[in-house]
Amino acid sequence: MLNSDVPSNPRSVDxxxxxxxxxxxxxxxxxxDEVGGTGAAHTPVWFMRQAGRSLPEYRELRAGSTMLxxxxxxxxxxxxxxxxxxxxxxxxxxxFSDIVIPLAAAGVDIDIVPxxxxxxxxxxxxxxxxxxxxxxxxxxxxxIGEAVRMVVAELDPQVALIGFAGAxxxxxxxxxxxxxxxxxxxTKSLMYSRPxxxxxxxxxxxxxxxxxxxxxxxxxxxxxxxxxxxAGALSLRDYRSMVLPHSTGIFADEVISTVPRTHFGVxxxxxxxxxxxxxPEVVGVDWRxxxxxxxxxxxxxxxQGNLDPAMLFADRSALDSEVRRILDEGARARERGARxxxxxxxxxxxxxxxxxxxxxxxxxxxxxxxx
Ligand code: CP3
Numbered sequence: 001m002l003n004s005d006v007p008s009n010p011r012s013v014d015x016x017x018x019x020x021x022x023x024x025x026x027x028x029x030x031x032x033d034e035v036g037g038t039g040a041a042h043t044p045v046w047f048m049r050q051a052g053r054s055l056p057e058y059r060e061l062r063a064g065s066t067m068l069x070x071x072x073x074x075x076x077x078x079x080x081x082x083x084x085x086x087x088x089x090x091x092x093x094x095x096f097s098d099i100v101i102p103l104a105a106a107g108v109d110i111d112i113v114p115x116x117x118x119x120x121x122x123x124x125x126x127x128x129x130x131x132x133x134x135x136x137x138x139x140x141x142x143x144i145g146e147a148v149r150m151v152v153a154e155l156d157p158q159v160a161l162i163g164f165a166g167a168x169x170x171x172x173x174x175x176x177x178x179x180x181x182x183x184x185x186x187t188k189s190l191m192y193s194r195p196x197x198x199x200x201x202x203x204x205x206x207x208x209x210x211x212x213x214x215x216x217x218x219x220x221x222x223x224x225x226x227x228x229x230x231a232g233a234l235s236l237r238d239y240r241s242m243v244l245p246h247s248t249g250i251f252a253d254e255v256i257s258t259v260p261r262t263h264f265g266v267x268x269x270x271x272x273x274x275x276x277x278x279x280p281e282v283v284g285v286d287w288r289x290x291x292x293x294x295x296x297x298x299x300x301x302x303x304q305g306n307l308d309p310a311m312l313f314a315d316r317s318a319l320d321s322e323v324r325r326i327l328d329e330g331a332r333a334r335e336r337g338a339r340x341x342x343x344x345x346x347x348x349x350x351x352x353x354x355x356x357x358x359x360x361x362x363x364x365x366x367x368x369x370x371x
Contacts, residue, residue, distance in 0.1 A: 029158035031092040032222060035260040035282050035302050037339040043327065043369035044091035045362050046162070048264070049348025050084040051096045054355055057083050067112040068104055071097050074147035081151045085159055088359045089366075092160040092223075095148060095216060099166025099227060100174065102212035105144075106136040108175075116180060123178035125186060127194070130201045133175075136208045141215040148219035160223055162262075163216030167228035168205035168246045170265075175201075184233050191242050202246040214255045225262040226250060226280070229347075232267025239271050244278055251279030262304055266347050272297040281339075286346035291326065295333035302340040303333055309345045312357040319357065323364050 030040035052058055058080055062070055070076050080096040100118040104110050109121035124130060151161055174180070176187045191198045213224050228247065231239060251261055263275045264284025276283050276298035285294040285305035294303055311322050323343075330341030343365045349358065 029091065029160055031160035031162075031342065032260065034340040034342055035223060035262075037281070037302065039340065041370065042366050043330065043341055043343050045343035045365040046090040046092035046094065047084070047088075047345050047349050047358060048094070049345075050088065050090060050358070051080050051094055052349070053351040054349050054353040054358070055083055055087065056355075057087075067098065067114070068101075071101050071104075072143045074143055074150055077144075077147035078150040078154065081147075081161075082154060084358075085155065087355060088362045090159070090362055092162050093151065093155060094162045094164060094225070095151065095221060097144065097164070099164075099171060099229075101144070102136050102141075102165065102208045103171065103175070105140040105212075106134045106208060108134065110174075113179075118174045119179045120175055123186070124175045124201065125190060127197050127200075130197055130204065133201070133204050135204075136211045138211060138215055141212065144212075145215050145219035148216055148221055152220040161221045162223045162225055163213060163221030164225045164227060165209045165212045165250075167226045167231070167243075167250070167263075167265075168202045168209060169234070169243045170228050170230045171205045171209070172198075172201055173230050173233075175205075181230075184230065188233075191238070195242070198242060199246075202243070203249075206246040206249050209250055210253050210256065213250070214253070217255055217259055221259065223260040223262070224256065225264060225282075225284075228263065228265040228268075228275070231265040231271060231275070232269075232286075234271070236270050236274060240274055244274055247275075247278040262342075264304070269294075269297075276301050282342060284344070288346070291329040291338070291341065292332035292336055295336040295338040299337050300339060302342060303330065303338050304342040304344050306344070306346040307361070309347055309350050309353070312345075312349070312353045312361070316360070319361070320364060323361055324368065327365065327368055 030042055030044040033040035034044045077096045081093050084090060085093045098112060100110050111119050113119050155161055173184050173187045176190055261280040262282035262284060263278055263280040266286050269289040272283060272294055282302040282304050283298045285291060285303055287306050287308035291303050291306055307322060307326055311319055
C-alpha cells in the first residue's frame with residue numbers, strides 16, 4: 001500500500017476515535033446485509049461449531065495442547081477461526097473460543113474435558129459460592145483481543161466475524177452442576193429454593209458475559225451471538241422471571257448494542273418469543289420447529305437455522321431435499337414478517353461430520369439463492 005494513511009483493511013478503520021473499531025461496516029457482505037435487514041446477494045450461511053473437531057486440519061493443529069491453552073493462544077485461535085472459512089466458503093467466521101473462557105479468565109477453577117465439556121472444580125450452590133465468584137477485568141482478556149485483531153486483519157472483508165458468549169443461564173448451569181447435566185436439578189433447585197442467591201449469581205454472570213463480549217467488539221468483531229444452549233430446559237414462566245431480565249441487560253449494553261446480535265438456544269420453540277424480547281436482531285431456531293412457524297413467534301426478527309446437524313450424515317439426495325425445504329420455509333418466513341434468513345444448523349456441527357457434507361451445503365445454499 002502506497003498511502004500509509006489508508007488502512008489496508010476497511011475493518012481496521014476507527015470510527016469512534018477512541019480506539020474502538022466497531023460498527024464500521026454496516027451492511028458489507030452477505031451476512032451483515034442479511035442481519036441488517038436489507039437482504040443479501042444470496043442467503044448467507046455459516047455453521048455453529050464450524051471451527052473445530054470435524055476438521056482434520058484442526059485436529060492436527062490442536063494435537064498436544066489443551067482446549068484452554070488453545071483459547072489463550074492468539075495464533076492458534078486465529079488459525080482455527082479461519083480454517084472453516086477457507087475450506088467451506090462460509091459467509092461468516094465464528095471466533096474460536098468457548099463459553100467458559102470468561103470464567104477461566106476470571107480465575108474460576110474450570111477445565112474443558114475432551115468428550116465431556118466444561119468441568120468445575122468447586123460447584124457453586126450457595127450464597128458463599130456466589131460471593132467468592134471473581135469479577136472479570138478486561139486486562140485478563142488481552143489474548144482474546146489480540147486474537148480477534150489477528151483474524152480481522154486476515155479475513156476477507158466480505159466475510160463477517162461473529163464473536164460470542166454463553167448466556168447467564170447456560171453458564172450458571174455448568175457452574176452449579178459442576179459439569180454437563182441432563183436434568184439441571186441443582187440449577188433448578190437453587191433457582192426455586194433461593195431466588196435471591198440465583199439472581200445475584202445471574203447478575204454476576206451477566207457482568208462477566210458483558211465484559212467478554214465487549215472485549216471482542218472492541219477488538220473488531222462484526223456481530224455477536226449469545227448462546228443460551230440449555231435454556232430449553234425451562235418453562236416459559238421460569239425463563240421470563242429467572243433468566244430473561246439478565247439476558248436483556250446484556251443485549252442492552254451500550255457497546256454490545258452497536259453490533260448485530262443473535263440469540264440462540266436448543267429446544268427453545270416455546271421460548272422463542274421471550275428470547276426475541278431480550279433484544280437481539282436475529283433469533284436462532286433449532287430443527288424442532290419450521291422457520292415459517294418460528295416467524296409467527298418472533299415477529300420482525302431475522303431467523304437463523306435450522307438444519308438438523310444429524311442430516312449432515314444422510315445421503316446427498318436426502319440432505320439436498322432438507323436444504324431445499326429449509327430455504328423454502330425461510331422464504332415463507334419472510335412472507336410472514338421475518339426480516340431475513342441466515343442458513344445454519346439447529347445446533348453445532350457434530351465431531352464425526354464429513355467436512356465434505358458441510359462444504360456441499362454451503363455451495364447448495366449459495367447456488368439455490370443467488371440472484
Ligand atoms: O462454533 C465454533 O466453531 C466456535 C467455537 C466454539 C466452541 N465452543 C469450541 C469448542 C463455540 C461457539 C462454543 C460454544 C459452546 N461451548 C457452547 C454453546 C454452543 C453449543 O454447542 O450449545 C457450549 C454449551 C459449550 C461448552 C462446551 N465446550 C462443550 C459442550 C464442549 C464439547 C465437549 C466435548 O469434547 O464433547 C466444549 C469443548 C469445545 N468447545 C470444543 C470446541 C471445538 C471441543 C474441544 C476440543 O476440540 O478439544
